[in-house]
Structure formats: C-alpha cells, structure tokens
Amino acid sequence: MEFTCKAFSDRTYKILFEWGGLRRLRAILESEKLNGPYFIITDKNVYKSQHRNLDDALQGADFCYHIVPPGENSKSFKEWRRIQNFLLERGADRRAVVIAFGGGVIGDLAGFSASTYMRGLNLVQIPTTLLSQSDSSIGAKVAINHPEAKNMIGSFYQPRLVISDPSLLQTLPAREFSAGLGEAIKYGVIADPEILEMLRYNIEHVRSFNQEYVTWLISRCIPIKIRVVEEDERETGLRKILNFGHTIGHALEQATGYQLLRHGEAVAWGMLAAGWLAIRRNMWNADEFEKLKLIIVRSGALYPLGALKSRDVIDALKHDKKKTGKSLNFVLPEATGKVTIVRDVPQDEVRAAVGYILKFRH
Numbered sequence: 001m002e003f004t005c006k007a008f009s010d011r012t013y014k015i016l017f018e019w020g021g022l023r024r025l026r027a028i029l030e031s032e033k034l035n036g037p038y039f040i041i042t043d044k045n046v047y048k049s050q051h052r053n054l055d056d057a058l059q060g061a062d063f064c065y066h067i068v069p070p071g072e073n074s075k076s077f078k079e080w081r082r083i084q085n086f087l088l089e090r091g092a093d094r095r096a097v098v099i100a101f102g103g104g105v106i107g108d109l110a111g112f113s114a115s116t117y118m119r120g121l122n123l124v125q126i127p128t129t130l131l132s133q134s135d136s137s138i139g140a141k142v143a144i145n146h147p148e149a150k151n152m153i154g155s156f157y158q159p160r161l162v163i164s165d166p167s168l169l170q171t172l173p174a175r176e177f178s179a180g181l182g183e184a185i186k187y188g189v190i191a192d193p194e195i196l197e198m199l200r201y202n203i204e205h206v207r208s209f210n211q212e213y214v215t216w217l218i219s220r221c222i223p224i225k226i227r228v229v230e231e232d233e234r235e236t237g238l239r240k241i242l243n244f245g246h247t248i249g250h251a252l253e254q255a256t257g258y259q260l261l262r263h264g265e266a267v268a269w270g271m272l273a274a275g276w277l278a279i280r281r282n283m284w285n286a287d288e289f290e291k292l293k294l295i296i297v298r299s300g301a302l303y304p305l306g307a308l309k310s311r312d313v314i315d316a317l318k319h320d321k322k323k324t325g326k327s328l329n330f331v332l333p334e335a336t337g338k339v340t341i342v343r344d345v346p347q348d349e350v351r352a353a354v355g356y357i358l359k360f361r362h
C-alpha cells in the first residue's frame with residue numbers, strides 16, 4: 001500500500017506500508033535517489049532483534065550504525081550530541097541519508113538530529129513499533145526532551161520517505177505492542193468507529209499478532225494521521241484532535257518520571273479519563289463509553305499506576321501548564337469518531353477525572 005503525505009512548503013513524502021516491504025528497501029531508496037551513504041540510528045533492542053533484516057536489505061550499500069540506549073531517556077541533549085558527533089566523525093555530508101530504525105523514541109531523536117546536522121540531512125523513517133507505524137513516523141514532528149518538559153526542543157522536519165513493514169513488529173515485546181494499541185484505539189475514537197468495531201470483536205486476534213488484523217489496523221490509522229496533518233501540519237487547529245487522551249496522559253508520564261509508563265499506556269489511561277469527563281458533561285453516549293472502556297481494558301494497555309497519588313498528577317498538569325503556557329484543554333468525544341476541544345476545564349472536574357482513573361479496577 002502506498003500513501004502520500006503532502007507537507008508544508010511542498011515537502012511531500014511517500015509512506016510505503018507493506019508486509020515484508022523492508023526486503024525491497026535498497027530498490028526503493030534508489031528509486032527515490034537516496035543512494036547513501038546511510039547512517040542508521042537505532043536502539044539496542046531494535047538492533048538486537050532486527051539488524052540482520054536491515055543488513056540484508058542494505059547488502060552492498062555503504063551504511064553504518066549508531067546505537068542508543070532504549071527508552072524515553074534517550075530523547076536527550078546527550079544522545080542528540082552523540083549523534084551529531086557520530087555524523088561528523090563519519091564524514092556525513094549532503095548525500096547522507098539518516099535512517100531512523102526504531103520506535104517513536106528513535107523516530108523523534110534521529111529525526112531531530114537529522115534536522116539540525118548541516119541544517120538538515122535526508123531522513124528516512126523505518127518504524128518498528130505499532131505506535132510508530134500507526135502514528136509517530138508520519139506528520140514530521142521530531143523532538144528531544146528538555147529535563148523540564150517533554151518534546152520541548154524540536155521541529156517540523158519531513159522525512160523523504162517512510163517505509164513501514166508490519167512484519168518487523170513480530171519481535172516487539174507484548175507490553176510494547178499493547179502500548180501501541182493505545183494510540184491505535186485513539187484513531188477509532190477521533191475519526192473511525194470501524195476501528196473500534198473491529199477491535200471490539202477481534203482484539204485478541206490483534207494481540208496475538210494475526211497478520212491480517214494487524215495490517216488492517218495500521219492501514220486504517222495511517223490515512224487518518226495523513227489527513228489530519230495535511231490539513232494542519234503545524235498544530236494550529238485540527239491536529240490538536242490527535243491529543244485525545246494526552247492531557248492527562250502526559251501528566252501521568254511526568255508524575256511517574258517517564259519510567260513507569262509507556263507513552264501509549266499513559267494515553268490509554270488518559271482516554272479513560274477523557275471519556276469519563278465527556279460522560280459527566282453529557283456530551284457523549286454512556287454505552288459508547290462502556291464499549292471503549294472494554295476495548296481499552298482488553299488491549300492490555302492499562303499498566304498499573306501503582307501508588308500514584310492524585311496530587312502528583314494534578315501538580316504535573318499545573319506544572320505543564322506553567323511551563324508550556326498552554327491552558328488545560330481536553331479533547332473530548334461528542335460521538336464515536338468525532339471529538340471536540342473543550343477549553344479550560346475547571347479544576348474540580350479534572351481532579352474528579354484523575355480520581356476516576358486512580359480508583360479504576362479491571
């Protein structure tokens with residue numbers, strides 16, 4: 001399957017989504033005149049599980065690897081700087097192609113690194129997680145974290161190409177797969193009720209990695225992300241709907257020091273809180289919320305929140321508001337497949353929503 005994402009300032013790029021597509025990598029790159037050398041940025045886990053497939057796909061080409069530690073902490077100044085050093089030491093010039101080979105962390109880190117070195121090198125995204133194939137590899141947002149705020153240092157930097165091969169997900173640990181389901185469920189709520197219908201009846205098939213269902217799911221998320229970012233690449237309006245589940249999700253990540261929860265897990269909890277808020281405000285149908293709740297529970301993305309306290313989450317929300325200067329807005333469903341932005345939700349409602357998820361048992 002081939003998609004095209006028309007980007008700001010006409011930096012349009014192709015997204016090739018194909019089971020086993022990695023095997024055609026060399027031919028695809030050459031057809032796009034991306035002849036290398038290739039500078040592959042990956043993390044330790046992805047390297048271990050998947051580098052042989054990439055080595056085979058690039059056989060005969062000029063390529064080298066830079067491996068970073070896995071996890072959110074690698075979206076740091078330190079790893080960004082190491083990548084700049086690596087590119088410099090290896091003599092990367094304008095012909096260089098940076099390949100981001102990994103999940104959302106690698107996509108954001110390698111993408112930001114490519115965007116800054118020599119004012120921008122060619123970037124190819126090869127996403128290897130469910131989250132990055134269905135969401136983060138598309139849309140040109142790249143970033144590292146500031147110690148005070150997530151994704152604070154970044155840019156909009158379009159890749160030349162995204163090559164998404166769902167067969168790479170076969171080595172993804174079950175927990176990471178479930179976390180990715182969090183973002184995929186989001187697409188059902190914001191734009192495509194059929195995603196939720198499929199998950200309602202087949203989530204076990206998806207979780208046991210049935211090729212047909214997994215491929216179908218990602219292939220439904222990609223065009224939604226494309227449509228949203230084509231209309232509003234710079235997040236001045238429509239793109240904000242992608243933040244469904246993210247207001248409280250980000251606060252949960254921050255309150256737990258980015259260690260306890262995966263991003264998709266935090267979003268899954270955040271979607272529960274947002275759904276609950278929508279019901280409390282009589283904006284959405286309670287049966288629909290019940291269906292969503294069941295899907296989220298069965299996705300396995302609700303990683304236990306442990307001893308997390310309401311106060312810590314509220315503090316994180318306030319902190320985020322202060323640091324980013326943004327008001328506390330929530331993306332809430334008005335119908336399944338349609339969301340709206342609700343501005344300045346009062347403190348007591350937010351506190352009640354946080355209380356709801358902290359007490360949630362399944």
Ligand SMILES: NC(=O)c1ccc[n+]([C@@H]2O[C@H](COP(=O)([O-])OP(=O)(O)OC[C@H]3O[C@@H](n4cnc5c(N)ncnc54)[C@H](O)[C@@H]3O)[C@@H](O)[C@H]2O)c1
Binds near residue numbers: 070103135137139
């Ligand atoms: N730029 C965007 O638009 C955007 C959108 C959503 C999320 N994000 C970012 O994405 C990040 C989360 O991404 P993620 O969930 O993909 O996490 P991740 O990149 O940390 O990957 C999850 C884990 O799976 C391992 N892994 C990845 N692919 C594997 C494979 N095929 N086989 C074995 N192990 C594999 C990784 O080593 C890591 O330990 C967050 O930093 C978030 O902010 C960015």
